[in-house]
Amino acid sequence: MAFLALAPDRTTDVEGVLFEVDDERLAALDRREVNYDRTAVTLCGGERAWTYLPSPGGAARARAQPVVVARAYRDAVRSAYAALGREALRAFDASTDPPPALADLVVELQPLR
Numbered sequence: 001m002a003f004l005a006l007a008p009d010r011t012t013d014v015e016g017v018l019f020e021v022d023d024e025r026l027a028a029l030d031r032r033e034v035n036y037d038r039t040a041v042t043l044c045g046g047e048r049a050w051t052y053l054p055s056p057g058g059a060a061r062a063r064a065q066p067v068v069v070a071r072a073y074r075d076a077v078r079s080a081y082a083a084l085g086r087e088a089l090r091a092f093d094a095s096t097d098p099p100p101a102l103a104d105l106v107v108e109l110q111p112l113r
Helices: 023-032 056-064 071-084 086-095
Strands: 036-042 048-054
Touching: 023 036, 048 056, 071 086
Parallel strands: none
Antiparallel strands: 036 048
16 A cells, blocks of 8 residues: 655645644554654744654555555545645646556545544
8 A cells, every 4th residue: 555655855845734633642643653753844934843754664565565546545635736726736746656556445444542
């Protein structure tokens, strides 16, 4: 399974959404995001926030398996960028590697614990 991930690059910005979470929720996110390392980043206004970057182990697991992206996941991400406008969608498409394969997968979302 492949997943979207940020890549460190001091020459560009990342568009996204910032969620405020308490320590309990942050710990639950850490447990869920097993393929990522929580990393501090500086926002455009100078504030600090957390994001998740691929961990070495997570990246290795992703490279070792056949890459398949759920079509619904890809479509949801592209729709979110399209809602930001044509330029946002073009920028996303230009900065994102196309998946080698798309599949109609059934994904069951689990609540954070």
